[in-house]
Amino acid sequence: MSVYDVAVIGTGGVGSAALYHLAKSGASVIGIDQFAPPHDRGSSHGDTRVIRMAYFEHPDYVPLLRQAYQNWHTLEEVSGTQLYFPAGVLQIGPEQGEVIAGIRQSAAAHNLAIESFTENEIPQTFAGVIPPTNCVGILERDAGYLLVSDCISAYLTAAAKHGAILQANTVVESWQDRDGTFEVQTSGETLYVKQLVICGGAWASQLVHDLGVPLTILRKHLYWYENDFPAYTRAGKFPVFLMETPTGIFYGFPQLDSQGVKLARHDGGESIADAGHHSQQQDLDDQTLIEGFTSACLPQLSHRLTRHAACMYTMTPDQHFLVGTHPVHRGLHFASGLSGHGFKFASALGEILAELATTGQTTAPTEFLAPTRFS
Numbered sequence: 041m042s043v044y045d046v047a048v049i050g051t052g053g054v055g056s057a058a059l060y061h062l063a064k065s066g067a068s069v070i071g072i073d074q075f076a077p078p079h080d081r082g083s084s085h086g087d088t089r090v091i092r093m094a095y096f097e098h099p100d101y102v103p104l105l106r107q108a109y110q111n112w113h114t115l116e117e118v119s120g121t122q123l124y125f126p127a128g129v130l131q132i133g134p135e136q137g138e139v140i141a142g143i144r145q146s147a148a149a150h151n152l153a154i155e156s157f158t159e160n161e162i163p164q165t166f167a168g169v170i171p172p173t174n175c176v177g178i179l180e181r182d183a184g185y186l187l188v189s190d191c192i193s194a195y196l197t198a199a200a201k202h203g204a205i206l207q208a209n210t211v212v213e214s215w216q217d218r219d220g221t222f223e224v225q226t227s228g229e230t231l232y233v234k235q236l237v238i239c240g241g242a243w244a245s246q247l248v249h250d251l252g253v254p255l256t257i258l259r260k261h262l263y264w265y266e267n268d269f270p271a272y273t274r275a276g277k278f279p280v281f282l283m284e285t286p287t288g289i290f291y292g293f294p295q296l297d298s299q300g301v302k303l304a305r306h307d308g309g310e311s312i313a314d315a316g317h318h319s320q321q322q323d324l325d326d327q328t329l330i331e332g333f334t335s336a337c338l339p340q341l342s343h344r345l346t347r348h349a350a351c352m353y354t355m356t357p358d359q360h361f362l363v364g365t366h367p368v369h370r371g372l373h374f375a376s377g378l379s380g381h382g383f384k385f386a387s388a389l390g391e392i393l394a395e396l397a398t399t400g401q402t403t404a405p406t407e408f409l410a411p412t413r414f415s
């Protein structure tokens with residue numbers, strides 16, 4: 041019979057961070073994953089993730105982002121690896137749109153440094169960028185991108201050094217709350233733990249099914265296009281970009297390697313019944329929208345596709361995360377429904393879940409993410 045203080049179910053983006061913070065706190069902890077993270081079958085693959093502080097989604101995320109930035113820096117020190125790259129993030133959209141108005145609101149509320157550009161100044165400052173009509177730009181110089189798989193590997197390696205047990209390729213089939221002790225049935229054995237941390241990504245609703253919040257899974261696509269325009273490269277100091285346009289919200293990264301420029305559409309996506317139905321199949325309608333966007337806004341980029349990948353967003357009804365302690369099973373803590381913008385927070389969410397599992401509380405301001413907001 042195996043007994044631990046805590047089991048972390050799902051050791052992808054958030055779970056790997058939780059595992060590290062739990063092991064570092066001295067807890068005996070096991071991390072269980074159905075695959076072998078970092079892998080390309082969930083939500084944390086495709087090389088890069090945007091990280092930015094002047095958060096258009098809601099100003100209440102900013103304190104969590106400060107914690108996240110700090111924790112990514114700590115992970116870089118612990119692992120001796122650069123994980124965060126401050127390329128800057130250029131965001132473009134209508135002044136009263138979701139993106140620009142939201143950035144200004146967060147920046148004003150938290151006194152964050154941003155630089156504004158008029159429609160005419162954008163192409164003069166950023167070669168090869170044509171904004172949609174009546175749009176403005178905001179550059180956040182301290183923002184940039186994270187190397188997603190390297191972050192997960194770094195957390196798992198550091199967790200193991202602190203004594204965490206990693207169990208890959210092991211499915212958690214069920215768990216039962218037996219008067220405060222959790223009995224966890226995996227494909228290999230039965231474990232007993234005092235606390236359970238569930239970071240199941242797109243599988244979350246199969247692992248915690250009684251929160252009363254419906255989660256929708258969307259298949260999303262990533263595209264890499266061959267590029268020979270020097271300005272669109274990291275060496276050419278091209279920033280990460282996100283643009284709110286009449287045909288959708290598109291984002292992408294400067295060219296980092298021979299695969300070219302990576303792009304994706306943040307809105308849209310095909311709803312799938314469950315994460316088991318996820319496939320890597322391409323979607324030509326989505327690709328047509330992407331190429332329409334590049335023709336209009338990044339006209340120097342080729343339409344020669346070098347790589348495609350599909351990934352999953354797990355959406356809540358209001359597109360804000362679900363984070364907290366289960367209202368009935370008080371030893372169960374979770375972060376799910378990250379709604380396509382959660383990776384940058386993984387380093388903070390992991391620490392918060394570890395605090396909840398070891399002390400029963402957290403000082404981080406996460407009340408706005410509690411699932412009770414829907415009741």
Ligand SMILES: Cc1cc2nc3c(=O)[nH]c(=O)nc-3n(C[C@H](O)[C@H](O)[C@H](O)COP(=O)(O)OP(=O)(O)OC[C@H]3O[C@@H](n4cnc5c(N)ncnc54)[C@H](O)[C@@H]3O)c2cc1C
Nearest residue numbers: 050052053054074082083090212241243351378382383384
């Ligand atoms: C295309 C795309 C682009 C994105 N871009 C950004 C971005 O630029 N910036 C940003 O911040 N966020 C971005 N996101 C969102 C972000 O990547 C996700 O929110 C985040 O990676 C989710 O992490 P997670 O830990 O919840 O899920 P995952 O990393 O998928 O981890 C869940 C883990 O749980 C495991 N699991 C599930 N069920 C079981 C079970 N029964 N037994 C054992 N293991 C199980 C899975 O195998 C998996 O490893 C993007 C997402 C996608 C898809």
